[in-house]
Amino acid sequence: MTSSTTSDPGTGAPFDNVSVAARLLELPFVANAQALTVTTSGGQFAGFQATPARPDLQLGDALLLHGWPEYASCWEKTAAQLLEQGMSVFAYDQRGYSPGARPESVDEYTMPHLVADLDEISRSVGLGRFHLVGHDWGGMVAWHFAANHPERLLTNTVVSTPHPIAHAKQVQADPDQYERMEYMRSIQDHPDGVARTLLRNDGERLIDLYAGDVPDDMAASYVARLSEPGAMDSVLKYYQAADGRARLSSTPVTVPTTFVWGSEDIAFPRATAELTAEYVEGPYRFVPLEGHPTGSQSLARWILRGPFLSGFGNTSGSSCLLGRPFKRQAIQVLGGKSAVVTSPTRIVPTRVATM
Numbered sequence: 609m610t611s612s613t614t615s616d617p618g619t620g621a622p623f624d625n626v627s628v629a630a631r632l633l634e635l636p637f638v639a640n641a642q643a644l645t646v647t648t649s650g651g652q653f654a655g656f657q658a659t660p661a662r663p664d665l666q667l668g669d670a671l672l673l674h675g676w677p678e679y680a681s682c683w684e685k686t687a688a689q690l691l692e693q694g695m696s697v698f699a700y701d702q703r704g705y706s707p708g709a710r711p712e713s714v715d716e717y718t719m720p721h722l723v724a725d726l727d728e729i730s731r732s733v734g735l736g737r738f739h740l741v742g743h744d745w746g747g748m749v750a751w752h753f754a755a756n757h758p759e760r761l762l763t764n765t766v767v768s769t770p771h772p773i774a775h776a777k778q779v780q781a782d783p784d785q786y787e788r789m790e791y792m793r794s795i796q797d798h799p800d801g802v803a804r805t806l807l808r809n810d811g812e813r814l815i816d817l818y819a820g821d822v823p824d825d826m827a828a829s830y831v832a833r834l835s836e837p838g839a840m841d842s843v844l845k846y847y848q849a850a851d852g853r854a855r856l857s858s859t860p861v862t863v864p865t866t867f868v869w870g871s872e873d874i875a876f877p878r879a880t881a882e883l884t885a886e887y888v889e890g891p892y893r894f895v896p897l898e899g900h901p902t903g904s905q906s907l908a909r910w911i912l913r914g915p916f917l918s919g920f921g922n923t924s925g926s927s928c929l930l931g932r933p934f935k936r937q938a939i940q941v942l943g944g945k946s947a948v949v950t951s952p953t954r955i956v957p958t959r960v961a962t963m
Contacts (some may be wrong), residue, residue: 611646611732618654618707619836623829624683624699625656631684645708647674648728651719652708655680655700658687664694668762669735670730670911672699673726674928675744675769676843677814677834679705681826681868682928683916686741689908698733702745704842705833717845718790718854722749727757736760741911743767743928745846746842754772754861763909767928771857771867774883788875803840811835816835868910871898 617626625643632641636767642659670690672683680699703709703717703725711717726749730738739762742750747769754764769775778785778936795802806814811831818827834840865888869881878896885892895910 610852611644611645614640620679620829620833622682623679623684623826624833625654625680626689628681628684629656629658632656632688635691637661637666638675638688640944646732647708647730648725649726650709651706651707651711652701653700653703653725653729653899654708654751655698655729655733656687657696657698658691659696660691660694660869662694663696663848664869667695667737667739667787667912669696669698671726671730671735671738671740672697673740673749674699674705675742675746677817678744678830678928679833679907681829682822684911684938686908686928690911693908694914695739695912698730698735700729702749704845705839707836707839708725710838710842714845715853717842717849719752719850719856720854723752723756725857726753727760730760737762739763739765739911741765741767742769744769744791751858751861752856754863754865756856757859758863759860761863764861765868766865766871767907768873768876770869770880771861771884771887775876775880776928778880778883782879784875784877785880787878792847795844796851799841799848803844806923807835807840808844816937857899859887861888866893866895866910868895868897868907871896886900904922 618624623626629641629643632638637660639661640661641656643654643656645917646653646655672680674680679701683697683699688701690697699823700706703711703722703931709725722745737760740750740753742748742765744767747766750764750766751769753770754761770778774783779789780786806817811834814831814834815827818830823829834843838913867881869876869878871878873881881896882894885894
């Protein structure tokens, strides 16, 4: 495992990792920021890492893990807020998103591979124990990583994505939660068609998904990067692989955990979110917010107000798609009866397979 700095902006500038690192370095409270290429057994992963000018040794390091259909750059605002408080940060583009880590086989996008990526990459950039923060697919990886590598974590913060067993149980018991999986089933059943639909006409439909939820220039960056050869096909393989073909334990979760959920989350109703508590054995904090866990209610605030700190100032929020209404737009793009979800759990009428 090796890591090296990267200085040339790639596709998606000014929201590639090089550009993000450059902007972070301009902040008065940041001592160092750089884009990295991390080489592991899974491929070459792109990311960025930054350290504060006045580190708070009691805080440690945070690793930020993105979801679909985004990149590490979605964490820029959150990273800046954490750096200002004295916490070092690292974020990377996951398997399929990083151009150097796009295996062709669906089998290589199962949860054991995603968790192994996180373990190897974090070690390669010098992280021992750290605070893990994950959203959407990043959140699902975080649940499994916390269960299988508790010795690596100080805390676990998951945004939007409930514990996988809680989710699977609710899908079986709650018709509403089952209906919310329509988007995922569309991807699983017709991945090639979904990819073509989203990228047709210079990504017009994909842009529709982001409209009003992320800045236009950032949405254009995502479209450019997902339009690279093989990119969209690769990131959709997460869903294809979530059919039970390779499972990984998601319990017990013994590390201090915060679960942030917004009342307007289209994918997961409150009952599913509340059931998550049954699968966390360590210190646990459930943060139900009115609306979405973003905007004026800073995500960084809740990361720092988790089980390990008591307070944080109110600042602007993350640019990640934290349970926002873009999912309503997706159902219009891909078809279906009701709300949609980005949760990696395979749902069919007679069987629920979890990872």
